[in-house]
Structures are given as C-alpha cells and as structure tokens.
Amino acid sequence: MKYLYDRSSNSLALTFVEGRKYRDSEEIYDGVVVDYDIDGRPYAIEFLRVNEFVDTQGLISGRPVRVSGSELTNDVQLNGSVLRSWRENLGLSRDELSRHLNLSSELIASWEDGIHAIDNPELLRLALQAVEGNIREKLFRQMFEIVQESLGDSRTRSSVSSDARSSLSNPVAPNSR
Numbered sequence: 026m027k028y029l030y031d032r033s034s035n036s037l038a039l040t041f042v043e044g045r046k047y048r049d050s051e052e053i054y055d056g057v058v059v060d061y062d063i064d065g066r067p068y069a070i071e072f073l074r075v076n077e078f079v080d081t082q083g084l085i086s087g088r089p090v091r092v093s094g095s096e097l098t099n100d101v102q103l104n105g106s107v108l109r110s111w112r113e114n115l116g117l118s119r120d121e122l123s124r125h126l127n128l129s130s131e132l133i134a135s136w137e138d139g140i141h142a143i144d145n146p147e148l149l150r151l152a153l154q155a156v157e158g159n160i161r162e163k164l165f166r167q168m169f170e171i172v173q174e175s176l177g178d179s180r181t182r183s184s185v186s187s188d189a190r191s192s193l194s195n196p197v198a199p200n201s202r
Contacts (some may be wrong), residue, residue, distance in 0.1 A: 103146035
C-alpha cells in the first residue's frame with residue numbers, strides 16, 4: 026500500500042493494491058472518491074481538499090510513499106543509510122524524527138551522514154518501530170473515520186430517500202385519522 030499526497034492540488038490518494046487497471050470512480054462522500062478496477066473491486070481512495078479531513082503536516086508531497094512493509098526488520102543492520110531510507114519512506118524530515126525521538130536533529134544527521142555510528146542500534150530500532158506504528162495508526166484512523174462517516178451519511182440519505190418513496194407510494198389522507 027502507498028499514498029501520494031499532492032500539496033498543490035490538496036489531494037491524497039491511498040492505493041491499497043498496485044497494478045490494477047482503472048475502470049471508474051465513485052464519489053462516496055463530498056471530496057471522497059473510491060477508484061474501482063476493471064472487475065469492479067475498489068483499489069484506491071482519494072481525498073480531495075484533504076486538509077479538511079486529515080492532518081497533512083507530516084505528509085511528504087510529490088512522490089508516492091509506501092505505507093506498508095517496514096524496512097526495519099531484525100535481519101537488516103541499522104546504519105545511517107538504512108535510517109535515512111526509512112525516514113524518507115515514512116515521509117519524515119530530520120526535524121520531525123528528532124521530535125518523535127526526543128533527540129537532536131544534528132545527531133540524526135550525523136548518523137545518516139555516516140559521521141557517527143549508531144551507539145545502540147537495537148534500542149533505536151525499537152524506538153523507530155514505535156514511531157512508525159504511531160504514524161501509521163494516526164493516518165489509518167483518520168482515513169477510516171472518514172470512510173465510516175461517509176458510509177453513515179450515505180446510509181442516512183438512503184433510508185431518508187426510501188422513507189420518502191414509501192410515503193409517496195402510500196399517501197395518508199389528512200382526514201383519515
């Protein structure tokens with residue numbers, strides 16, 4: 026799964042499955058669009074005017090960012106280049122990562138630039154995995170809240186319109202009571 030945030034158009038696209046051929050889209054809520062593949066299965070969701078739905082401050086703009094599949098597995102040695110790649114793939118600046126870890130951005134820069142070795146890479150790996158989990162959880166929580174709200178609104182509209190259809194097909198005379 027990956028996301029593409031476009032700051033200039035204020036839109037966010039979340040692609041759940043890559044490689045599917047586009048068929049059509051449906052706006053399920055004002056500013057929330059679901060894309061369907063040629064078999065009619067949803068594979069992406071787009072948020073137009075995304076800043077109305079999601080806190081976009083931490084999102085990187087202009088290139089796809091992979092949301093799943095952490096590079097911080099236990100079999101990869103954590104060094105400066107792995108740290109930089111992980112940070113960039115998550116869309117964090119050095120300053121943002123330093124705030125999450127309560128470390129100086131200069132220290133993170135020295136690790137990434139190979140000036141200093143990471144003193145305790147396993148402890149840092151655990152902290153980074155926690156940061157990654159918190160960021161993803163926040164993003165997914167916001168996205169699912171939007172989808173739930175839009176489904177709730179569409180169900181409400183649907184039940185209101187069916188109630189209206191029912192009253193039209195079974196009119197009650199004003200003096201029948």
